[in-house]
Amino acid sequence: MVTMLPSGLLLGAYGNSLISLLLVCCLPPSGARAQQYQMRLEVENTLVPAGGSFLVNCSTDCPNPRLIILETSLAKKPVGNGLGWAAFLLSNVTSDSQVLCSGFCNDIQMVGSSEITVYRFPERVELAPLPRWQPVGENLTMTCQVAGGAPRTNLTVVLLRGEEELSRQPAVGEPAEVTFTVAAGREDHLANFSCRIPEQVRPRNRGADGSGTSSCSRLPFSPALPITAPHLVVPRILEVGTTRSVNCILEGLFPASEAQVHLALGNQTLNSTVESHGDTISATATAVARAEQEGAQEIVCNITLGNDGREAREKLTVYSFWGPTINLSEPNASEGTAVTVTCAAGARVQVMLEGLPAAAPGQPAQFQLNATEMDDRRSFFCNATLEVDGETLHRNSSVQLRVLYGPKIDQAKCPQRLTWKEKTTHVLQCQARGNPDPQMHCFHEGSHVELPIGVPFFVRLNYTGTYACKASSSRGVHTVTVVMNVQDRNLRAVNIVLGVLAILGVVTTVAALLHVFGVQKRSDTYRVNQGSTWLPLTSRQPEEAVGENPS
Numbered sequence: 100m101v102t103m104l105p106s107g108l109l110l111g112a113y114g115n116s117l118i119s120l121l122l123v124c125c126l127p128p129s130g131a132r133a134q135q136y137q138m139r140l141e142v143e144n145t146l147v148p149a150g151g152s153f154l155v156n157c158s159t160d161c162p163n164p165r166l167i168i169l170e171t172s173l174a175k176k177p178v179g180n181g182l183g184w185a186a187f188l189l190s191n192v193t194s195d196s197q198v199l200c201s202g203f204c205n206d207i208q209m210v211g212s213s214e215i216t217v218y219r220f221p222e223r224v225e226l227a228p229l230p231r232w233q234p235v236g237e238n239l240t241m242t243c244q245v246a247g248g249a250p251r252t253n254l255t256v257v258l259l260r261g262e263e264e265l266s267r268q269p270a271v272g273e274p275a276e277v278t279f280t281v282a283a284g285r286e287d288h289l290a291n292f293s294c295r296i297p298e299q300v301r302p303r304n305r306g307a308d309g310s311g312t313s314s315c316s317r318l319p320f321s322p323a324l325p326i327t328a329p330h331l332v333v334p335r336i337l338e339v340g341t342t343r344s345v346n347c348i349l350e351g352l353f354p355a356s357e358a359q360v361h362l363a364l365g366n367q368t369l370n371s372t373v374e375s376h377g378d379t380i381s382a383t384a385t386a387v388a389r390a391e392q393e394g395a396q397e398i399v400c401n402i403t404l405g406n407d408g409r410e411a412r413e414k415l416t417v418y419s420f421w422g423p424t425i426n427l428s429e430p431n432a433s434e435g436t437a438v439t440v441t442c443a444a445g446a447r448v449q450v451m452l453e454g455l456p457a458a459a460p461g462q463p464a465q466f467q468l469n470a471t472e473m474d475d476r477r478s479f480f481c482n483a484t485l486e487v488d489g490e491t492l493h494r495n496s497s498v499q500l501r502v503l504y505g506p507k508i509d510q511a512k513c514p515q516r517l518t519w520k521e522k523t524t525h526v527l528q529c530q531a532r533g534n535p536d537p538q539m540h541c542f543h544e545g546s547h548v549e550l551p552i553g554v555p556f557f558v559r560l561n562y563t564g565t566y567a568c569k570a571s572s573s574r575g576v577h578t579v580t581v582v583m584n585v586q587d588r589n590l591r592a593v594n595i596v597l598g599v600l601a602i603l604g605v606v607t608t609v610a611a612l613l614h615v616f617g618v619q620k621r622s623d624t625y626r627v628n629q630g631s632t633w634l635p636l637t638s639r640q641p642e643e644a645v646g647e648n649p650s
């Protein structure tokens with residue numbers, strides 16, 4: 100602003116600049132000649148940082164100017180002058196003020212003035228702490244406080260994410276509270292937010308005393324998630340002492356890697372392995388049921404992220420299923436003794452022994468038997484049933500009874516009479532039953548020579564005789580007598596020869612008798628034939644019949 104003032108008016112060096120301006124304005128304009136010349140006031144920048152200094156050059160084109168002075172309330176120092184100009188350095192600018200150059204040209208006062216605006220950097224630019232967890236999809240509200248600073252009219256605050264400007268708003272009030280609302284996305288996870296007084300408003304370094312660091316940044320900002328309950332996969336029933344896998348999954352979590360999972364069976368915390376893939380977190384643990392946990396229990400999966408958490412609970416019944424065990428009063432019973440078979444199982448377990456149910460759950464099933472040979476290696480089967488939370492569990496057990504009996508030689512399997520031919524190969528079969536397994540031996544009664552049993556042997560003549568076949572075990576001995584008759588081969592040949600001879604003798608005798616009888620008949624016929632060679636056909640008939648007889 101440059102104004103011409105009539106000459107003669109001189110303003111006090113320390114007068115209020117506004118008042119002086121008003122005074123100047125109220126003065127009537129003087130002669131036209133003086134108006135040709137103006138007093139120029141050149142300031143580097145009308146925006147001056149507080150406490151800074153600036154150069155003012157008062158100059159005029161008036162050929163014979165005099166008394167060029169600078170009117171200001173600020174501390175001034177002449178730094179040079181020349182024809183039609185005078186320069187001053189004004190320092191320690193603390194508030195907005197007016198500077199005024201004055202001089203005379205042909206006794207007419209020339210005045211030039213300028214408003215100096217002090218730029219004061221805000222003492223404090225502060226971003227209020229960000230929420231520790233910011234739900235994704237919800238708007239993030241950030242407040243930036245600005246204290247001090249001038250001029251306030253056009254002071255703006257910029258919100259930055261990293262170095263990216265997100266929003267710009269005026270700072271109104273003292274201290275000014277600027278609120279920014281941004282839709283926080285996943286990309287904002289761990290982003291650095293800051294608010295700052297934009298560069299343009301700052302002085303061009305000149306005179307800035309370094310107090311201008313205006314940004315304030317707050318480090319990690321992490322969004323969390325509103326979510327549904329986790330999916331908990333657990334067995335419905337769990338036997339004491341056994342282990343089962345428990346799985347807890349939650350999808351749509353962000354940032355999944357920062358979520359914490361707590362898995363517990365009742366008040367027992369389970370060691371879990373947590374994995375996160377993308378937006379999904381999955382925890383796996385091995386649950387081991389302890390005896391003191393028997394009964395209705397709960398498995399809890401608690402996933403927390405920031406201040407928020409999601410929880411899932413599943414019921415689980417811890418049970419114990421002992422048995423069934425079958426007990427034999429005598430596992431190795433002697434034949435004829437009584438054996439008690441008992442099947443027992445844990446409380447609430449219903450047992451059934453050989454199809455015979457126990458009186459009530461938890462009670463043993465029992466029966467007695469008189470051990471017989473038939474019961475050796477007999478298996479007893481017990482079936483136990485336990486109902487847990489609507490589920491029926493079965494378990495079986497079996498045991499084998501051994502009955503001590505025998506030894507007994509099976510008469511049917513040990514022939515007592517044997518007739519074999521000499522020099523033939525035979526096998527002597529003779530079996531005995533018993534538990535423990537009996538040993539079988541057959542000895543010749545005279546010579547005490549043992550006859551092999553069950554293996555082929557060559558039969559000799561001297562094998563003939565009576566044998567004592569003994570089955571023996573720790574329980575006793577059972578003996579059967581076997582008589583063997585071995586036939587001599589030579590004796591048989593003689594018999595054949597004798598037989599043949601006897602037959603021959605009989606044949607010879609018969610032949611001789613027939614011969615005698617046959618000669619008598621022939622002489623009769625002969626006599627008939629002697630008479631005539633040719634006989635009528637009828638007379639020959641008897642001759643033919645005679646001729647057919649054997650001779």
Ligand SMILES: *[C@@H]1O[C@H](CO)[C@@H](O)[C@H](O)[C@H]1NC(C)=O
Pocket residue numbers: 156157158179181184185186
């Ligand atoms: C002041 O202004 C005059 C005229 O424009 C010029 O000649 C002179 O060099 C200036 N002085 C300074 C210190 O800038």
Ligand SMILES: *[C@@H]1O[C@H](CO)[C@@H](O)[C@H](O)[C@H]1NC(C)=O
Pocket residue numbers: 191193
């Ligand atoms: C600047 O001015 C203030 C008061 O206006 C004063 O207290 C201070 O001493 C001055 N500083 C200098 C360097 O002249």
Ligand SMILES: *[C@@H]1O[C@H](CO)[C@@H](O)[C@H](O)[C@H]1NC(C)=O
Pocket residue numbers: 236237238280282
């Ligand atoms: C977030 O802010 C925008 C405007 O900035 C608004 O339109 C939107 O409804 C807000 N969303 C929520 C969830 O508050």
Ligand SMILES: *[C@@H]1O[C@H](CO)[C@@H](O)[C@H](O)[C@H]1NC(C)=O
Pocket residue numbers: 250252253
């Ligand atoms: C304030 O800003 C507006 C618009 O940006 C501009 O027109 C005005 O001159 C500025 N005021 C000051 C004192 O800088």
Ligand SMILES: *[C@@H]1O[C@H](CO)[C@@H](O)[C@H](O)[C@H]1NC(C)=O
Pocket residue numbers: 261288289290291318
């Ligand atoms: C936030 O600032 C810290 C420290 O300056 C830096 O290590 C980190 O990388 C920044 N985060 C982002 C997302 O730029």
Ligand SMILES: *[C@@H]1O[C@H](CO)[C@@H](O)[C@H](O)[C@H]1NC(C)=O
Pocket residue numbers: 366367
């Ligand atoms: C869990 O609870 C049982 C009783 O319900 C208690 O005896 C046991 O000490 C508790 N265990 C822990 C680790 O708190």
Ligand SMILES: *[C@@H]1O[C@H](CO)[C@@H](O)[C@H](O)[C@H]1NC(C)=O
Pocket residue numbers: 370
């Ligand atoms: C859990 O795991 C840690 C380390 O793997 C182990 O030292 C601890 O005994 C485990 N606790 C249970 C209850 O298994």
Ligand SMILES: *[C@@H]1O[C@H](CO)[C@@H](O)[C@H](O)[C@H]1NC(C)=O
Pocket residue numbers: 361401402403408410
């Ligand atoms: C989930 O676990 C955390 C700590 O592990 C606990 O503070 C919070 O109360 C639990 N939430 C529920 C619902 O039990």
Ligand SMILES: *[C@@H]1O[C@H](CO)[C@@H](O)[C@H](O)[C@H]1NC(C)=O
Pocket residue numbers: 426427428
């Ligand atoms: C099995 O039976 C025997 C004899 O009756 C007895 O001494 C033993 O204690 C029983 N054992 C069980 C487990 O019942």
Ligand SMILES: *[C@@H]1O[C@H](CO)[C@@H](O)[C@H](O)[C@H]1NC(C)=O
Pocket residue numbers: 435436437469
């Ligand atoms: C076993 O059975 C035999 C014959 O049937 C009988 O003589 C004996 O007394 C029975 N023993 C028992 C213990 O019942």
Ligand SMILES: *[C@@H]1O[C@H](CO)[C@@H](O)[C@H](O)[C@H]1NC(C)=O
Pocket residue numbers: 451482483484493495
């Ligand atoms: C055990 O008994 C139940 C009924 O009590 C029956 O359904 C099941 O088939 C039995 N199991 C065996 C192996 O016999």
Ligand SMILES: *[C@@H]1O[C@H](CO)[C@@H](O)[C@H](O)[C@H]1NC(C)=O
Pocket residue numbers: 543546548559561562563
């Ligand atoms: C029969 O005689 C043979 C020798 O010829 C002898 O080795 C064998 O022991 C005898 N057998 C009997 C049953 O006497």
